[in-house]
Amino acid sequence: MRVLGIDPGSETLGWGVVEGSGLKYSLVEYGTVKSSPRDAFSKRLLKIYNGVSEVIEKFQPDALSVEEAFFAVNVKVALKLGQVRGVVLVLGEKSGLEIGEYSPRLIKQTVVGYGNAEKHQVQEMVRLLLRMKTVPEPHDAADALAIASCHFHHAGVQNRINNAKLKLKMR
Numbered sequence: 001m002r003v004l005g006i007d008p009g010s011e012t013l014g015w016g017v018v019e020g021s022g023l024k025y026s027l028v029e030y031g032t033v034k035s036s037p038r039d040a041f042s043k044r045l046l047k048i049y050n051g052v053s054e055v056i057e058k059f060q061p062d063a064l065s066v067e068e069a070f071f072a073v074n075v076k077v078a079l080k081l082g083q084v085r086g087v088v089l090v091l092g093e094k095s096g097l098e099i100g101e102y103s104p105r106l107i108k109q110t111v112v113g114y115g116n117a118e119k120h121q122v123q124e125m126v127r128l129l130l131r132m133k134t135v136p137e138p139h140d141a142a143d144a145l146a147i148a149s150c151h152f153h154h155a156g157v158q159n160r161i162n163n164a165k166l167k168l169k170m171r
Contacts, residue, residue, distance in 0.1 A: 004061035005148025008084040014140030018148040027130040064092035065151035
């Protein structure tokens with residue numbers, strides 16, 4: 001399975017592609033889609049749409065994992081983040097991808113073992129999990145790789161639950 005993780009942002013959107021099966025996975029590629037804060041927000045959304053479309057086309061993921069919206073102090077920031085997430089989710093549906101959404105706390109808990117982990121701790125654990133020589137930069141891309149890794153852990157559990165339910169129905 002190949003998973004595209006997305007850390008949504010209207011100025012810097014992080015993406016990371018990880019592939020494998022079960023809890024064994026490895027790095028494929030990662031990067032960012034950058035938009036200028038001086039551009040109209042609609043143009044930034046279009047740039048995000050085109051950038052994520054290119055990533056999906058190039059890497060052909062089976063699944064999309066996205067960070068869930070969180071409560072922000074600034075309402076405008078929260079609304080913009082929601083619109084970016086909407087663009088990404090529509091792209092995932094349009095591409096026929098399995099979609100997983102995970103809270104920032106669950107991602108950190110899964111990858112670092114501590115739900116209040118800091119950015120540098122997430123980066124270091126991603127480096128270790130994906131056997132990278134250096135921490136992935138920028139942190140937006142590292143977060144996207146953490147989100148993709150989180151999907152492997154939780155989708156695997158969900159698959160085992162679904163398989164167990166199927167076995168029970170066959171009896």
